[in-house]
Amino acid sequence: MNLSEQQLSSEAIFDGNILRVSVDTVRLPDGQRATREVVRHPGAVAVLAVTEQDEAVLVEQYRYPCARTLLEIPAGKLDVAGEEPAACALRELAEETPYTAQSVELLYRFYTSAGFSDEKMYLFLAKDIYENSTLHADSDEFLHVVKLPRAHVQAALQSGQIIDAKTIIALQYWLAHP
Amino acid sequence: MNLSEQQLSSEAIFDGNILRVSVDTVRLPDGQRATREVVRHPGAVAVLAVTEQDEAVLVEQYRYPCARTLLEIPAGKLDVAGEEPAACALRELAEETPYTAQSVELLYRFYTSAGFSDEKMYLFLAKDIYENSTLHADSDEFLHVVKLPRAHVQAALQSGQIIDAKTIIALQYWLAHP
Numbered sequence: 578m579n580l581s582e583q584q585l586s587s588e589a590i591f592d593g594n595i596l597r598v599s600v601d602t603v604r605l606p607d608g609q610r611a612t613r614e615v616v617r618h619p620g621a622v623a624v625l626a627v628t629e630q631d632e633a634v635l636v637e638q639y640r641y642p643c644a645r646t647l648l649e650i651p652a653g654k655l656d657v658a659g660e661e662p663a664a665c666a667l668r669e670l671a672e673e674t675p676y677t678a679q680s681v682e683l684l685y686r687f688y689t690s691a692g693f694s695d696e697k698m699y700l701f702l703a704k705d706i707y708e709n710s711t712l713h714a715d716s717d718e719f720l721h722v723v724k725l726p727r728a729h730v731q732a733a734l735q736s737g738q739i740i741d742a743k744t745i746i747a748l749q750y751w752l753a754h755p
Numbered sequence: 756m757n758l759s760e761q762q763l764s765s766e767a768i769f770d771g772n773i774l775r776v777s778v779d780t781v782r783l784p785d786g787q788r789a790t791r792e793v794v795r796h797p798g799a800v801a802v803l804a805v806t807e808q809d810e811a812v813l814v815e816q817y818r819y820p821c822a823r824t825l826l827e828i829p830a831g832k833l834d835v836a837g838e839e840p841a842a843c844a845l846r847e848l849a850e851e852t853p854y855t856a857q858s859v860e861l862l863y864r865f866y867t868s869a870g871f872s873d874e875k876m877y878l879f880l881a882k883d884i885y886e887n888s889t890l891h892a893d894s895d896e897f898l899h900v901v902k903l904p905r906a907h908v909q910a911a912l913q914s915g916q917i918i919d920a921k922t923i924i925a926l927q928y929w930l931a932h933p
Contacts, residue, residue, distance in 0.1 A: 580816065593792045598774075615820045616794055639759050641760050641762075642793045642795075642869065642870070643875075646759070647866065686918055687919060687923055689868045690796075690868050698920070719758050719783065739865075742867050742876070742920045742921070742924065745863060745865055746923050746924055
């Protein structure tokens with residue numbers, strides 16, 4: 578059976594700085610119609626960076642939609658102008674933390690919320706990181722850098738200290754690939 | 756430093772069947788203002804179910820926002836009326852697959868896209884599953900059930916066959932907890 582849904586019409590709801598929202602009418606595989614509320618997003622990157630002391634470099638950051646701070650790996654949106662994910666990952670690591678990487682290796686690509694959004698996340702491993710003296714944060718980003726030793730990762734995952742999807746993926750990967 | 760952002764105003768953009776979208780103005784920790792595009796979501800559940808033959812029960816499903824089919828663990832939105840996550844997980848497993856679980860155990864709670872949405876996902880492990888003869892799918896869900904043997908999981912993750920965040924979390928968990 579063909580599972581695909583065919584777009585019949587699309588009503589534009591919102592065209593923001595980051596998000597575009599539409600309500601689309603689709604034809605289902607059985608010929609019936611349904612509506613889909615869709616959030617278009619430019620995509621994002623995230624970076625797992627591990628220090629020589631075997632600590633993951635995390636950032637504590639207030640997330641307004643969640644109304645709380647979260648502990649996350651460094652991450653950021655892809656520039657709408659078509660920035661390369663690897664370049665974006667190197668930039669975000671350097672902007673958000675005192676660390677710079679020589680290069681990054683793609684670990685996973687994934688959709689974060691496939692039910693309602695096309696946001697695609699590229700998760701990288703930082704290679705050959707070194708500490709920088711200066712930290713250049715975006716003007717509207719306020720964050721603390723937190724280094725999480727490998728020995729504490731399992732407890733941080735199980736206790737609910739880490740409740741961000743991309744960060745769970747990255748830390749699980751790290752535990753499985755020492 | 757206090758990292759929190761204080762809401763100054765909120766402009767309602769969209770109040771849909773599933774999503775609510777607003778553009779909020781916030782005060783940053785340094786007193787400056789910024790805007791936040793926010794997507795409110797009722798939350799969701801997902802279920803890792805493993806058969807007696809050591810296969811993960813997955814569903815292949817067309818995801819309209821991504822314009823493609825994805826291979827995912829069974830999942831679904833929380834009822835707006837305040838359904839318990841565990842009950843929702845049991846229901847979704849039974850609706851989407853030929854399997855029913857006696858109970859579920861919470862593995863993780865996480866935000867899927869904390870940068871723009873409050874969607875919270877509850878990931879459960881299904882306990883004591885058994886095969887049911889009948890399959891009751893939602894009227895607008897079309898899917899194939901796929902059983903992924905444990906021995907194939909690592910390759911499915913590395914090859915890009917699995918590109919759904921919650922499913923990556925569940926499968927990495929399974930690999931780490933045989």
